[in-house]
Structures are given as structure tokens and as C-alpha cells.
Amino acid sequence: MSAFRFDWNERLRIRIPVLEMEWEQYAANVQLAIVEQWEIIRGTIPDRVMEFEQLINKKQAELFEEECFEQSCILNYEIADYASRINDLHIWYRIDQQLESRRHS
Template sequence: MTKYQFVWNDRLGISLPTLELQWDDYTDAERLAIVEQWETIRGAIPDRIIALEQLIRVQQARLYDEEDFEASCLLNFDIAELASQINDLHIWYRINQEIESRRHS
């Protein structure tokens, strides 16, 4: 029985770890497998951030030309959501540092 899995997150565009146990309760082999799989996923995060930043630039250009107030509000909402996704991706990217520090302690 697998005590962990990686589940696709549509909002962030990456798979996220779902751990059933505390980190220290996994065997060394399980921790290594988790870290290796996470490193592969984590490696895609910078490209995902770049793609979202490009979408923000497109939305900002549309906002600059938008004259309708309601449409401007929707564009601002979309931009804020994209920025929130970027922020969450940065947080997940830093997760590796926490895993690594636990693994070496």
C-alpha cells in the first residue's frame, strides 16, 4: 500500500504530494522516492511561473486598453488569480528546502 502519492492540481498545473504520514514516519527508501519524484515535479515550476507571468502581461495589456469598468474589474480579478498561483508555486518550490533539511538532520 502506498502511503504517499502525487495528485494533479489543475489550478497550479503541477502534481502535489499527498502524504499520509509524518515525514519521519517514512522509511529512508520511501523518503528518497518522494524526494526524487518531487524534484522532477519541482523542476517544472520555474517554467510554469514564466508561463503565468506571460499570461499576466497579456491581461495587463488588455486592461490598459479596456474602457468598460466591469470588464476591467474582471481582468483585474484574473490578474490577481494568476499572481496568487505564482505565489503558491513559489511556496511549493521552497518545499524542497524543508524536505532536504529534514532528510539531512
């Protein structure tokens, strides 16, 4: 069994690293393998952000036309959810910088 894996996160639509040890406990070659795999996944994050931004824009257009209060609340909730996903993706996007700086320390 590997000491790390990348699990699919349906909410964010990317694979998320799952490390079973502290970063410093991994051998240098394993750290490199993790970073290389993460870099490939990380490269897809801007596409996911754009995808969610397009959905937000669509929901905002629907909200502008919506007259039913209950439906407006649902649309607002969906917009907030997609915005939260974008925020989480930005956090994951910065993870690489933290791994790289640790790896070079």
C-alpha cells in the same frame, strides 16, 4: 496502497505531494523516492511561473486598453488570480529545501 502520492492540481498545473503520514514516519528509502519524484516535478515550476507571468502581461495589456469598468474588474480579478498561483508555486518550490533539511537531520 502507497502511503504517498502526487495528485494533479489543475490550478497550479503541477502534481502536488500528498503524504498520508508524518515525514519522519517514512523509511529512508521511501523518503528518497518521494524527494526524487518531487525534484522532477519541482523542476517544472519555473516554467509554470513563466507561463502565468506571460498571462498576467497579456491581461495587463488588455486592461490598459479596456474602457468598460466591469470588464476591467474581471481582468483585475484574473491578474490577481494568476499572481496568487505564482505565489503558491514559489511556496511549493521551497518545499524541497524543507524536505532535504529534514532528511539530513
